[in-house]
Amino acid sequence: MAKIDRSVGWLAEKARAGSSAEHRTTTSSQQAVPLEDAFPGAVADPSGVLTIDDHPPLSPLDIDRAAVTDALHAELRLVYGIGARFAAGLREDGYTSIPALNDHPRWGSASSNLLKRWGIPPDPTAVYRTLDRWLSSADPLHLRALGLLPIESLLFFDLETLGLGGSPVFLAAVGRFVGDEFRIRQYLAPALGAEVALLERMKAEIRDASALLSYNGKSFDWTVLRERLAYYGLPLHETPIHVDLLHHARRALVGRVPDCHLSTIEEHVLGIGRSNDLPSAEVPIHYTAYLETGDASYLVPIVNHSKQDLISLVILLKYLLRMAADA
Amino acid sequence: MLDGLVGDLERSAWYRGQIAHTANRPGSTAQHATATISAPFRDELDRRGIELYRHQADVIEAFRNGKDAIITTPTASGKTLAFNLPVLAALHDDPKACALYLYPLKALANDQLQKLVALEAACDLQLAPATYDGDTPTSSRARIKRTSRIVLTNPHALHQYLPWHHQWARILSHLRAVVIDEAHHYRGVYGSNVAFLLRRLFRIVDHYGGKPQVILSSASIANPETFARALIGRDATSINEDGSGRGEKRVWFWDPLVDPTRSVTSQVASLLSFLTGRGIQTICFTRTRASAELIAQSASQDGAPEIASYRAGYLPEERRSLEHGLRDGTIRGVVSTTALEAGIDIGGLDAAILVGFPGSLLSAWQQAGRAGRGTAPSLLVFVPFENPLDRYFFSHPDDFLGRTRERLVVPLGHPRQQAGHLACAAAELPLPEAELTPEETELAAGLCAQGLLASTPRGYVYRGLRRAHEIVSLDDLSGETIRMVCGDRLLETMDPVRARRDAFPGAVYLHRGETYIVDRLDLDEGLVVVRKDKPDYYTTSLRASEVEILAREEIQSHAHHALEIGRVRVTESFLGYKTIHADRTVAVHPLDLPLHIFETDALWIAFPEGLTDLTPEHLLGSLHGAEHALIAMAPILVLCDATDLGGVSAPLHPQIGAPTIVLFDDASEGSGLSFALFEAFDRLAERAHTLVRDCPCTLGCPSCLLSPRCGSQNEPLYKPGAIRILELLARNPETPEAVR
Numbered sequence A: 001m002a003k004i005d006r007s008v009g010w011l012a013e014k015a016r017a018g019s020s021a022e023h024r025t026t027t028s029s030q031q032a033v034p035l036e037d038a039f040p041g042a043v044a045d046p047s048g049v050l051t052i053d054d055h056p057p058l059s060p061l062d063i064d065r066a067a068v069t070d071a072l073h074a075e076l077r078l079v080y081g082i083g084a085r086f087a088a089g090l091r092e093d094g095y096t097s098i099p100a101l102n103d104h105p106r107w108g109s110a111s112s113n114l115l116k117r118w119g120i121p122p123d124p125t126a127v128y129r130t131l132d133r134w135l136s137s138a139d140p141l142h143l144r145a146l147g148l149l150p151i152e153s154l155l156f157f158d159l160e161t162l163g164l165g166g167s168p169v170f171l172a173a174v175g176r177f178v179g180d181e182f183r184i185r186q187y188l189a190p191a192l193g194a195e196v197a198l199l200e201r202m203k204a205e206i207r208d209a210s211a212l213l214s215y216n217g218k219s220f221d222w223t224v225l226r227e228r229l230a231y232y233g234l235p236l237h238e239t240p241i242h243v244d245l246l247h248h249a250r251r252a253l254v255g256r257v258p259d260c261h262l263s264t265i266e267e268h269v270l271g272i273g274r275s276n277d278l279p280s281a282e283v284p285i286h287y288t289a290y291l292e293t294g295d296a297s298y299l300v301p302i303v304n305h306s307k308q309d310l311i312s313l314v315i316l317l318k319y320l321l322r323m324a325a326d327a
Numbered sequence B: 001m002l003d004g005l006v007g008d009l010e011r012s013a014w015y016r017g018q019i020a021h022t023a024n025r026p027g028s029t030a031q032h033a034t035a036t037i038s039a040p041f042r043d044e045l046d047r048r049g050i051e052l053y054r055h056q057a058d059v060i061e062a063f064r065n066g067k068d069a070i071i072t073t074p075t076a077s078g079k080t081l082a083f084n085l086p087v088l089a090a091l092h093d094d095p096k097a098c099a100l101y102l103y104p105l106k107a108l109a110n111d112q113l114q115k116l117v118a119l120e121a122a123c124d125l126q127l128a129p130a131t132y133d134g135d136t137p138t139s140s141r142a143r144i145k146r147t148s149r150i151v152l153t154n155p156h157a158l159h160q161y162l163p164w165h166h167q168w169a170r171i172l173s174h175l176r177a178v179v180i181d182e183a184h185h186y187r188g189v190y191g192s193n194v195a196f197l198l199r200r201l202f203r204i205v206d207h208y209g210g211k212p213q214v215i216l217s218s219a220s221i222a223n224p225e226t227f228a229r230a231l232i233g234r235d236a237t238s239i240n241e242d243g244s245g246r247g248e249k250r251v252w253f254w255d256p257l258v259d260p261t262r263s264v265t266s267q268v269a270s271l272l273s274f275l276t277g278r279g280i281q282t283i284c285f286t287r288t289r290a291s292a293e294l295i296a297q298s299a300s301q302d303g304a305p306e307i308a309s310y311r312a313g314y315l316p317e318e319r320r321s322l323e324h325g326l327r328d329g330t331i332r333g334v335v336s337t338t339a340l341e342a343g344i345d346i347g348g349l350d351a352a353i354l355v356g357f358p359g360s361l362l363s364a365w366q367q368a369g370r371a372g373r374g375t376a377p378s379l380l381v382f383v384p385f386e387n388p389l390d391r392y393f394f395s396h397p398d399d400f401l402g403r404t405r406e407r408l409v410v411p412l413g414h415p416r417q418q419a420g421h422l423a424c425a426a427a428e429l430p431l432p433e434a435e436l437t438p439e440e441t442e443l444a445a446g447l448c449a450q451g452l453l454a455s456t457p458r459g460y461v462y463r464g465l466r467r468a469h470e471i472v473s474l475d476d477l478s479g480e481t482i483r484m485v486c487g488d489r490l491l492e493t494m495d496p497v498r499a500r501r502d503a504f505p506g507a508v509y510l511h512r513g514e515t516y517i518v519d520r521l522d523l524d525e526g527l528v529v530v531r532k533d534k535p536d537y538y539t540t541s542l543r544a545s546e547v548e549i550l551a552r553e554e555i556q557s558h559a560h561h562a563l564e565i566g567r568v569r570v571t572e573s574f575l576g577y578k579t580i581h582a583d584r585t586v587a588v589h590p591l592d593l594p595l596h597i598f599e600t601d602a603l604w605i606a607f608p609e610g611l612t613d614l615t616p617e618h619l620l621g622s623l624h625g626a627e628h629a630l631i632a633m634a635p636i637l638v639l640c641d642a643t644d645l646g647g648v649s650a651p652l653h654p655q656i657g658a659p660t661i662v663l664f665d666d667a668s669e670g671s672g673l674s675f676a677l678f679e680a681f682d683r684l685a686e687r688a689h690t691l692v693r694d695c696p697c698t699l700g701c702p703s704c705l706l707s708p709r710c711g712s713q714n715e716p717l718y719k720p721g722a723i724r725i726l727e728l729l730a731r732n733p734e735t736p737e738a739v740r
C-alpha cells in the first residue's frame, strides 16, 4: 500500500496545489446530515438524481412582442452585404426598414430573400441564425428577438461543476415561466455515478425548450455540457438559440461595474444582496467535502447559490430588456 | 573522386599519419519489387521514374494485408515514401478515411507536411493535410477539425488534445492510419510516456469506432518487434532489410592523439579544408556548437571558403538556404551539431566526419548516412575523443561497421507514470474496471482514496479539482519536475536527481550543443536558472552514493559470482564540485545540497567467495574499475547515455556480506536499463573486458577506466584487478542457472 501511496500521492499533491482547497480540512465534528433532511420534499429517481423544485416569488416576464418585428425590420445590417456604412447611407436616402428595400435596385433581392427566409411571422430559428451571423452577440436585438418565442419555452440554466473544463457536473439548475410563476428545478447528483443521468435530464430539458438563457453559458456551461455528454458517449448535436446575458451585460453596463461577475452586477446594478452566500470558488470544495464526509449540509449552500444565480438571471434579463427598449 | 585521396593526404605538410586504419563497407545493389497500388500513385511513381525498393513494397503489402508495421531501414532509404504511399492509397480508396502522423518535434512535422502536400497535389487528392499543435493559429483550428484528413502533431500536443476528443469525432471515427515517424525518439522514460499516451489514444479511437493500422518508422535498432510491441501495445511486422542499394563506404579511423601538438578541432578543420578543397562535399558532426563554429572558422581560415555551420534552433529560412546551398554546391562543407542528423533534406554529400562518437551506433550511422549519393562510394571519417566508448569503437572497427545496433528500451512499469496516465484516461472517458490490469486496479483504488477518481457504475471518473492533463505532463518523470530556464525561455525539464547532479549552482551545462552556467538551483520551486556563457572549463559534481537493496527479483548463479536484479534505495550525498580546465582540476568548491534518496531498479554482481586473487588493498580499486568499464560500455547494447546509469562498489556490501558492484538506473522509479542489461550481461562484460584489456595504458586512463563523472574523483582504481574481474564476468564458463 505504501507503494501505491507513493505512486498516486504526487498527483494528489499537484491536484491540490494552486486550488484553494489546499489548506482546507473537511473533517466535520457534527453529525452528518442525510440528504432527505437537507432537502425535504426533494425526489430521488432510480438513477440517483435528486430533483429539487422551488418557485421563488418573481414578477412575470414581459417582452414586447408587437415591437419585435419592427425592431428587426429596422436593422438594415441583417441584409446580406449591408454593413454599418451602407446602412447609414440607406437610412439617409429614406430606406428605414428591410421591407422598404424590396424595390431597391442593389439590395432588393437580398432583402426579399431574407424576409422570405424568415417567413411571417418571423421564424425564431431563422431570425437568430441571421442575428448570430451579422451582429455582435452583445447586440440588444438578440434580447428583443426573444419576443418571437413563447415565454414559457425559454429555459434559464446554470451548471455547477467540480472545476473548469473536463470536470464532472454535479448540479444543474433550470428555470422557466409557467403562467405567472417562475419554476426552478434543480438536478443534483448525490454521487458522481449519477452525473450521466443528470446530463441526460438536461439534454431532455434543452430539447423541450425553444431558447436557452445563461450567464457566461456560451463559453462555459454549454461547452461543459457538451463535453461531459461526449465523455459518456452521448454526443449533443443540437445548437439551440442561446442568449448569453454576460455579453449583453458587458456592453450595457460598461463603466458602471468594476467587473462582470454576476454577483458584482447584482450588488451594483440590480440591488440584490446575497446574505451568507457561498462564493463560486468554494462550490467545488463544498461538494468535495460532501463526497468525503457524506454530510449533505455542505450541499445546502450550493443549492441555494445556484438557485440565486437563476433568479438573478431573470432579474438581469428584465433589466437589460428595459434598457434595450429604452434605447 | 575518393581515389588517391590517402596519397594526397600523406603529402600534406600537416599530416602526421593520423589514419590508424581504414575499412570498407561494401556497397549493395538495389532490390526492387512490385506492390499493389492504385492508379494515381502508380502514375505518379512512373512520372518520377521511381521503381519501388523491396522494403517499400513490403511496407505497402503489409499495410494492405491489415498489418501494423515497423520499418527500420537506414537513413535515405525512402522510408517516407514507404509509409506515405499505403496511407494515402487508403485515404484515396475511402473518401472519409483519415490519418494521424506523430512527430517528436514540430519542425519534423512541418517538413513532413511539405512532402504530403506535394504528394497530394501530384496525385490530385484533396486531403487538406495540416499540422495541429501549439503553433496552429486559432483561426485555422476549426477548419482543420472540419476538413483535414491528415493531421500531423506531436506527443505533447496530442496529450493536451485528447480530452477534447468530441471535437475530433470526424477524424477519430474514420481513423485509418497512425504513422509514428522517428519512433526511436520514444525510448526510456519518455518512450513509456508516449506508449501510455498511445494506449489512451487507441482507447478513444476505439470508442469512436475508428480502426487504424499503425506504421512506425525508426532508425535501425536491434529490437524492432519488441520495441514496437512496447510502444504501441500491438504486434507489428518488422521490415528492416534495406533494398535501396548503397555505394561502398570507405571509413578512416583517425587518431588525433598521434599529433599531440594540435587540438582535435584544429586537425578536423585541416581535414575538412583538405576534403572540400578537393571538391568533396563534406558534412562534419560535432558534439557542441562551440566546436562546430570553431571548426568552421578555422577551416575557412585554412582557405576553405564555402563552409557553413549549423545548429538546432535555426529559423526555417536559414535552414532552407543552407539546404539549397548544399544541393546546388555553393556550400562545400557544413559543420553541424546533431541537428542535421535527421529529418532535413540536404541530399547526399560525399563525406561525413564524426568528431566524437555520437553516443550510439544508431546516431553514428544516421550521421554517416548523410554521405552517399546513390551507389557512388562515400567517405566516413571517425575521429574519437578520449573516452572509453569512443576509443572502443576506434579500436574495434568490426563492431563499428557491423550490423548490430542498440536495443531501445521502453519501461512500462513506472507506477507513478501509470497513475498519471490512468488519471488522464479517466478524464477522457469513463474507465471501466474490466479494462484494467491488476496493478492498474490497485492504482485506481489509490487514486480514489486520494479523491482524484470516483468509482461509478460506468467506471472510474476523474474528479480532481484541477484538470488531469494540466497536472500530468509528458515530461514528468517522477512527478516532480525541475524546469531549466534561461531568461524567460524554457530550455528543458529534468528529474530532480539529474538536476542536483548536473545543474548545481556553478555547473557548466550543455544543452543542444550550447553551453550554459547555472546561476541558481531551487529544488522547492522546481527551477534551474542558467545563463549562456562560453567558459573554458567544465564541471563535475562530487558525490557519494549508498545503495540499500530492498527486493531481489531474479538471481543468476555462476561459478564464482552471482548476478542479481531487483529494487534498491539510493541515498546520494553531494560533497561539492570541481572545475576542470584542459583535463586538470583547477578548483574544488563546496556544495550545500540536501541528500537525495530515491528508489530505482538495479543489478548487482556479488562475489560470495570473495576475490581471493586480489589483495585487500586492491579490492576496492578493482571493483571500482570494473564498475566504470561496465557503465562505459552499456550504450553499446542499450540505447542510453552512460550518465543514465549510476554505480557503487563495495569490498564488503553490508547486506550481501561480500564484494559487490551495483549498477542502478539513475532515475527515480527506474528507466528499464538495468533490466535490459541484465538480459545481455554476458555481452556487456565481454565488451568491458576487451576495452580495458586492450587499452595500452598501465594504470587506467580516460580511454578505459577513468570517468569524468565519477563521484569519488576516480579514486581508487586498480587496472589489473579490474581486468581480472571483467575476465571472470565475461568468461562465464557455466550455463547460468536462472532462479526466480
Ligand SMILES: [Zn+2]
Pocket: B695, B696, B697, B698, B700, B701, B702, B703, B704, B705
Ligand atoms: Zn587506458
Ligand SMILES: [Zn+2]
Pocket: B624, B628, B707, B710, B711, B712, B713, B714, B715
Ligand atoms: Zn567511480
